[in-house]
Amino acid sequence: MRRVLLTQRKNEHAVPLRFQHRILDGLRRKVSNVSQLKNKDDKLIGQVPDNRGHFGIYGGKFVAETLMVPLQELQDAYDKYLDDPDFIAELDADLQNYVGRPSPLYLAEGWTRHLGGAQIYLKREDLNHTGAHKVNNTIGQALLAKRLGKTRIIAETGAGQHGVATATVAARLGLKCVIYMGAVDIARQAINVYRMKLLGAEVVSVESGSKTLKDALNEAMRDWVSNIDNTFYIIGTVAGPHPYPAMVRDFQAIIGREARQQIQQQAGRFPDALIACVGGGSNAIGLFYPFLDDKDVAIYGVEAAGDGLDSGRHAAPLCAGRPGVLHGNRTYLMEDDDGQIIETHSVSAGLDYPGVGPEHAWLKDIGRAEYVAIDDDEALQAFHDLTRIEGIIPALESSHALAYATKLAPTMDKEQIIIVNLSGRGDKDIHTVAALEGIEV
Amino acid sequence: MSRIKNCFDKLKTRNRKALIPYVTAGDSDPTVTVPLMHAMVNAGADIIELGVPFSDPMADGPVIQRAAERALEHHVSLRDVLTMVTEFRQQDSHTPVVLMGYLNPVEVMGYTVFAEAAAQAGVDGVLTVDLPPEEAETLVATLRSQQLDPIFLLAPTSDDERIKLICEAASGYVYYVAIKGVTGAGNLDVQAVADKLEQIRKHTDLPVGVGFGIKDAESAAAVAAVADAVVVGSALVQKVEQAAGQHDRINAEIAGLLMQMRAGI
Ligand SMILES: Cc1ncc(COP(=O)(O)O)c(C=O)c1O
Numbered sequence: 001m002r003r004v005l006l007t008q009r010k011n012e013h014a015v016p017l018r019f020q021h022r023i024l025d026g027l028r029r030k031v032s033n034v035s036q037l038k039n040k041d042d043k044l045i046g047q048v049p050d051n052r053g054h055f056g057i058y059g060g061k062f063v064a065e066t067l068m069v070p071l072q073e074l075q076d077a078y079d080k081y082l083d084d085p086d087f088i089a090e091l092d093a094d095l096q097n098y099v100g101r102p103s104p105l106y107l108a109e110g111w112t113r114h115l116g117g118a119q120i121y122l123k124r125e126d127l128n129h130t131g132a133h134k135v136n137n138t139i140g141q142a143l144l145a146k147r148l149g150k151t152r153i154i155a156e157t158g159a160g161q162h163g164v165a166t167a168t169v170a171a172r173l174g175l176k177c178v179i180y181m182g183a184v185d186i187a188r189q190a191i192n193v194y195r196m197k198l199l200g201a202e203v204v205s206v207e208s209g210s211k212t213l214k215d216a217l218n219e220a221m222r223d224w225v226s227n228i229d230n231t232f233y234i235i236g237t238v239a240g241p242h243p244y245p246a247m248v249r250d251f252q253a254i255i256g257r258e259a260r261q262q263i264q265q266q267a268g269r270f271p272d273a274l275i276a277c278v279g280g281g282s283n284a285i286g287l288f289y290p291f292l293d294d295k296d297v298a299i300y301g302v303e304a305a306g307d308g309l310d311s312g313r314h315a316a317p318l319c320a321g322r323p324g325v326l327h328g329n330r331t332y333l334m335e336d337d338d339g340q341i342i343e344t345h346s347v348s349a350g351l352d353y354p355g356v357g358p359e360h361a362w363l364k365d366i367g368r369a370e371y372v373a374i375d376d377d378e379a380l381q382a383f384h385d386l387t388r389i390e391g392i393i394p395a396l397e398s399s400h401a402l403a404y405a406t407k408l409a410p411t412m413d414k415e416q417i418i419i420v421n422l423s424g425r426g427d428k429d430i431h432t433v434a435a436l437e438g439i440e441v
Numbered sequence: 442m443s444r445i446k447n448c449f450d451k452l453k454t455r456n457r458k459a460l461i462p463y464v465t466a467g468d469s470d471p472t473v474t475v476p477l478m479h480a481m482v483n484a485g486a487d488i489i490e491l492g493v494p495f496s497d498p499m500a501d502g503p504v505i506q507r508a509a510e511r512a513l514e515h516h517v518s519l520r521d522v523l524t525m526v527t528e529f530r531q532q533d534s535h536t537p538v539v540l541m542g543y544l545n546p547v548e549v550m551g552y553t554v555f556a557e558a559a560a561q562a563g564v565d566g567v568l569t570v571d572l573p574p575e576e577a578e579t580l581v582a583t584l585r586s587q588q589l590d591p592i593f594l595l596a597p598t599s600d601d602e603r604i605k606l607i608c609e610a611a612s613g614y615v616y617y618v619a620i621k622g623v624t625g626a627g628n629l630d631v632q633a634v635a636d637k638l639e640q641i642r643k644h645t646d647l648p649v650g651v652g653f654g655i656k657d658a659e660s661a662a663a664v665a666a667v668a669d670a671v672v673v674g675s676a677l678v679q680k681v682e683q684a685a686g687q688h689d690r691i692n693a694e695i696a697g698l699l700m701q702m703r704a705g706i
Contacts, residue, residue: 052575062544062571064500066596066621068603208506209496221499226622228598325544325571326497338518339546340496 044292048362053242053329056365058358061241063221063328070228075243077148082250087143094139095254098172099129101136103255105262105419110389118272118412120405122392122422123259123287132395132424133255133283134165138234140251142169145232152176152231156220158185158213158279159350159397160192161424162236167201177201180219182212185349192428210343213279213353217327237280238357241328245357252286259419260290267417273298273408276421277400278318278371279350281357283423292368301360302404304346305373315344317356318364318371331358347376347432348396350424378403383426383433395424396432444537444565445590445613448487449648449669458665458706460485461650462699463541463674465492465508466525467517469685475528477681477692482536484696485703490568490672493522493542500570502625504675507682519546519555523562530563539566539592539613544580552583560587566613568592574610581610594618595641595649597633608645614670616650617641625675629654635667657698658705665706673702 048055061071081087095101104124112120125133138155145153153170154177157163163179170177179196183205186193196203209215217240224233238245238252263271274291276284278301291297306314314320317332324333326341334342334354346352363369374382379396382403387393394402398421405420412418426433434441452459462481466474478489494512498505519542526538540559547555547569559567567589572580574593581591590613595604598621608615617637619629638649651664652672661671677695684690 060576061573062576063573064570064596064618065573065594065603065607066598066618068573068575068596069598069600208503208510214497218497218499222502222623225500226626228621324548327499328571330548333545335545335549337549338516338520339549340513340518341545342496 044368045289048359049242049246053246055245055358055362058323058331058361059242059245059329061328062325062330063241064225066225066228067241071241071243077144078243078247081144081147087147091140091143094143095136099135099139100127101254102258102262103127105259105266107266108390111386112409114385114389115406115409117409117414118416118418119414120409121263121271121417121419123255123419125255125283125421125423126392126394126398126425130161130165130168131427132161132165133252133286134162134236135168136254136286137236137248137251137282138162138165138169141232141234141247142173142175145175145234146173148232150175150230150232152178152227153234154178154180154220154223154231155234155236156180156213156216157236158182158216158352159348159395160185160189160196160428161350161395163201163203164192164195164199166234166236167196167199170201171199178223179203180206180216180223182206182210182216184211185213185216188432189349189428190431212344213349214327214341214355221327237282238285238359239280239327239329239331239355245329245359248282249285249289249359252282253289255283255286255421256288256290259287263417263419269417270294271297271417271419272412273300273418275300275302275401275404275408275418277302277351277397277423278356278360279353279397280355281360283421285357285359287419287421288363288369299363299369300404300408301369301371302400303371303373304348304351304400305375306345306347308375309373313345314373315346315352315354316373317354318360319373323361326355329358331355331361332364347379348400348429350395350397351400372404374400374403380433380436382406387426392422393426394422395426396429398423443588443590443613444535445488448537449614452487458668459487459648459650459670460661460699460703460706461488461490461670461672462486462677462695463490463492463652463672464677464681465494465505465512466522467494467512467515468508468678468681469511469691471515471517471521473681473688473691474525476688477695478529479532480692480696481699482533484699486536486699488537488539488670490539490541490674491522491526493519493540493546495543495546498543500623502623502675504625504678504682508678511685519550520558523558523564526562526564537565538563539568540564541568541570544569544572547580552580556583556587556589560589564589566590566592568594568616570594574606577610592616597621597637601640601644604641604644608641608647611647614648614650615641615645616652616672617668618653619651619664620654622653624653627654629660629664631663631667634664638667658701661702662705671702671706
């Protein structure tokens with residue numbers, strides 16, 4: 001089976017860009033050194049990050065000294081194995097035979113009729129083994145862990161999907177596995193917690209801070225710094241210090257590569273728009289990345305508006321935050337005027353994160369992608385609609401992307417095409433939805 | 442000359458090692474900090490590291506995490522910490538004060554605004570835990586322009602190349618993290634520390650402080666035998682936690698532990 005090269009990233013000379021947004025005081029000098037895209041037709045794929053992990057002014061490596069050498073080792077290993085035919089062959093075989101790729105691209109005719117506008121195709125990441133896109137990345141990182149001789153794997157998780165996907169590959173490779181999960185998330189994702197335990201993972205309840213995904217990430221970092229000799233940290237999204245944002249993107253870009261081919265086969269042309277939900281941003285960048293240079297394809301990332309952007313209770317750093325530094329990279333954050341990270345809110349645990357991958361911050365600033373927000377009620381409506389009309393129960397995270405499609409599709413012609421990334425299935429959310437409706441399951 | 446350099450030069454002529462206590466500013470409440478700083482100086486502290494509370498202290502163990510949470514319950518901000526230093530300086534013009542924290546509060550304030558305000562308040566050095574020299578160029582230049590010393594961490598994992606890079610960016614002193622782990626963790630291996638310090642000293646004449654894992658007079662004495670400065674944090678912060686709310690007891694307990702350490706080194 002042929003496959004497009006795993007990455008087209010190997011370009012050390014990022015084409016620098018000019019940014020129009022308000023730049024932080026301390027960054028002015030750095031940014032003014034950065035010239036602009038030479039012309040509008042310059043390619044975006046392969047431009048970022050530079051060899052220090054910068055996506056424009058975003059990204060980088062903001063970690064305590066102890067982690068700098070391990071991160072360099074990870075980067076070296078990643079660069080090496082990306083060019084290693086044996087590694088790529090093993091990854092491809094696992095994605096095909098264990099994960100079940102390629103995932104289908106499905107024309108949702110009933111839902112398209114219901115919305116009365118553009119045709120909507122769903123990229124069915126919900127059909128992957130373990131039920132979400134997360135496994136594309138954990139398969140890849142676990143193979144790296146094995147190559148590096150690490151015997152212990154750790155991960156953070158919010159909705160539990162990344163935790164399950166990590167525990168799954170750890171079980172298969174016979175590696176010890178510890179998953180950090182916020183106490184609040186443990187309570188609302190009980191099924192996934194039990195799944196992880198069945199798979200042999202230890203699930204550590206994180207009681208610090210807001211007891212959600214960001215705190216789980218802090219705790220996983222603390223574990224990593226304490227056990228770097230034998231431990232591989234599998235970050236579950238395109239955040240964290242370099243090389244994680246680039247590496248996770250490259251492992252997830254299989255979504256967009258497949259979709260790009262499938263839509264040409266099925267519809268004979270490119271889509272007019274892509275939509276994906278954005279927590280940390282891995283399913284979104286996975287779909288978007290291979291389309292970045294198809295300039296006629298509009299790109300929409302959907303953040304969680306929670307109780308509404310005006311309420312302050314949301315998880316939409318790109319729509320309502322500002323740049324700062326957290327979890328090893330510079331990106332848009334939800335923070336107060338003192339620079340403290342503020343608590344986020346979303347009905348979906350997987351989107352309940354105050355930061356976002358640095359590549360999305362960059363795509364926002366250069367204007368290649370547009371970021372919008374969908375609130376809890378809108379997402380829940382889309383959850384029910386897709387379930388009743390298409391017989392597909394979507395994850396609450398993915399329901400945010402679906403909800404934006406319900407707004408966008410009616411504004412477009414019937415000949416036009418939208419691809420929505422259905423990043424995961426909703427089985428894990430059934431208790432949450434039932435509880436909201438006062439039903440005990 | 443910077444207060445920090447002055448301090449180390451003086452200690453050297455007296456053949457003494459520096460004792461550097463760390464406490465989180467605003468723990469257990471904002472009124473604790475300034476009197477505690479004076480009490481620490483009276484008990485033998487040579488330099489004070491003042492922690493700036495941050496919501497996501499990724500490099501800290503549970504003891505200092507909880508200290509940050511207590512301070513943040515009182516909304517202690519970077520500006521509040523600078524105000525505390527200003528107040529401290531009204532009575533103490535010679536003891537160096539180093540701010541230790543994470544980058545984001547500094548980014549939000551803005552590097553230039555921060556550096557000017559810190560210098561004005563009487564801060565001497567700034568250690569941002571999550572800012573390696575690769576990302577620090579702009580901040581280092583901004584701090585230098587205000588005569589503030591950028592302090593950097595060195596770790597057991599730092600190789601010769603990184604030691605060199607870090608020592609070139611740093612001034613005042615460098616801070617060797619004696620264990621692979623977070624603050625307050627583990628037991629330190631003094632021989633391993635001694636070996637690493639030898640490697641570090643090949644690259645720099647700056648004083649080398651050692652911290653993480655120093656809990657009592659005995660471990661302080663052992664480290665002082667090989668290092669220029671001993672940094673003690675979690676052991677002190679734990680005492681603040683145990684005596685939270687009782688100002689006199691906090692001062693007495695911390696002064697007690699520091700005096701034992703001072704006697705030992
Ligand atoms: C199904 C699903 N979609 C999306 C997300 C959000 O993550 P990301 O933005 O990295 O794709 C999660 C995270 O848990 C998820 O489980």
